[in-house]
Amino acid sequence: MSNVRGAITIAGTDPSGGAGIQADLKTFQELEAFGMSVITSVVAQNTTGVRGMEHMPLSIIDHQLAAVLEDMPVHALKTGMIATTDMMKLVASRIQQAGVPYVMDPVMIAQSGDALMDEASRSALRETLLPLATVVTPNVPEAEAITGELVETEADMRKVAKIIVHEFGSKSVVVKGGHMEGEALDLFYDGEDFHTLVTPRFDTKHTHGTGCTFSAAITAELAKGKSLLEAVQTGKRFIALAIEHTLGIGHGQGPTNHWAYRHHQHKLEEIR
Ligand SMILES: Nc1ncnc2c1ncn2[C@@H]1O[C@H](COP(=O)(O)OP(=O)(O)OP(=O)(O)O)[C@@H](O)[C@H]1O
Ligand SMILES: Cc1ncc(COP(=O)(O)O)c(N)n1
Numbered sequence: 072m073s074n075v076r077g078a079i080t081i082a083g084t085d086p087s088g089g090a091g092i093q094a095d096l097k098t099f100q101e102l103e104a105f106g107m108s109v110i111t112s113v114v115a116q117n118t119t120g121v122r123g124m125e126h127m128p129l130s131i132i133d134h135q136l137a138a139v140l141e142d143m144p145v146h147a148l149k150t151g152m153i154a155t156t157d158m159m160k161l162v163a164s165r166i167q168q169a170g171v172p173y174v175m176d177p178v179m180i181a182q183s184g185d186a187l188m189d190e191a192s193r194s195a196l197r198e199t200l201l202p203l204a205t206v207v208t209p210n211v212p213e214a215e216a217i218t219g220e221l222v223e224t225e226a227d228m229r230k231v232a233k234i235i236v237h238e239f240g241s242k243s244v245v246v247k248g249g250h251m252e253g254e255a256l257d258l259f260y261d262g263e264d265f266h267t268l269v270t271p272r273f274d275t276k277h278t279h280g281t282g283c284t285f286s287a288a289i290t291a292e293l294a295k296g297k298s299l300l301e302a303v304q305t306g307k308r309f310i311a312l313a314i315e316h317t318l319g320i321g322h323g324q325g326p327t328n329h330w331a332y333r334h335h336q337h338k339l340e341e342i343r
Contacts, residue, residue: 078294082151087117089326090280097329098287118321121185147294149174156195172293175204176286202240232260270311277325285310
């Protein structure tokens, strides 16, 4: 029996390599989970914004999912950009079939401001995929869109975390504070206890794909059998180092450095 641990990302693409499927596969590889992918939408984008997109037909999304699930060892999966309600329903039924830990990154809008999900599908996301999630990783605007609550303080983060778990049925949640002021503070809530994940805020505009990379790192760790808390802590370390050791490429908001964790793990004291 092989002891290879496999992870699937179900998401849209980023040909410039910083976000979406490409960021997820790089992250899986760095953390030594065997990476597999199901493409939901092809997005023509780079560090300056989105130029166009094509959603894949439902039939080919389903064929991709069936092909990997029937053949390959899958120990965890994640979703990123799932643009329409019909896609969400299809993906939800396959996730139920897979029966492995599921990390949901509720991607709605790219950092460039371009919409990656049609507006009508926001409530569908809450009803179809959210209740299946082992952990969901909203940023502040996404947490606001999911709950209808304003999020301005750490107390607000705690409030929406409780709503997301107890009212909408995700097993746990990380409310990401990347869009807030001060230290980069994320709040993990497992349905009973809160844990803060804190690093310094690095002064950089190169944060394209931070959410994708963070959730992919959590997925890889869950695929390897780590506990939820260990997985989110490693995810936070992975993304913090990837932001700190920026590559400085692209003409807009550049990608993070997916190999920084491999090179700089010894410098983790500042992460608590
Ligand atoms: N400047 C920064 N310095 C340190 N950590 C950061 C910074 N910006 C974001 N982070 C961290 O990166 C992770 C992703 O957070 P963020 O809130 O940016 O997600 P997101 O908005 O979904 O990402 P994306 O940019 O992909 O949309 C979180 O752990 C957050 O705290
Ligand atoms: C296919 C895809 N999925 C997710 C994001 C979000 O990443 P960001 O908000 O950093 O642009 C993206 N830009 N593209």
